[in-house]
Amino acid sequence: MQTDTTIKKVQSAHSPVGAMGQKFLVAGKKMSMRLWEKVPDGEARHPYSREYETLGYVISGRARLEIEGQEILLEPGDCWLVPPGATHIYHVDEPFTAIEATAPPAEIRDSKD
Secondary structure, three states: OOOOOOOOOOOHHHOOEOOOOOEEEEEOOOOEEEEEEEEOOEEOOOOEOOOOEEEEEEEEEEEEEEEOOEEEEEOOOOEEEEOOOOOEEEEEEEEEEEEEEEEOOHHHHOOOO
């Protein structure tokens, strides 16, 4: 069995930007990272679900994550999990910056992300 020794370094200033404004930072075969930077106040257009798992960490700002009938407040230093297939929506209360990891990589699973 051959070991994968691929190393990647990404300068976020040159990262591609997705349709919803997220920066795709780095992607491996099983997971990826993206940056949501200064997302303005407001909310997503409608609740949605994705085929991948999402883990997030709040850098700044505040948002509420409504997921499967529950709502949690996301503030700086908080982490969250959205399981694959869970219906959810974000309500941004203050300009929001967060890092997310998705498995499998979101940019491979859903081109709208």
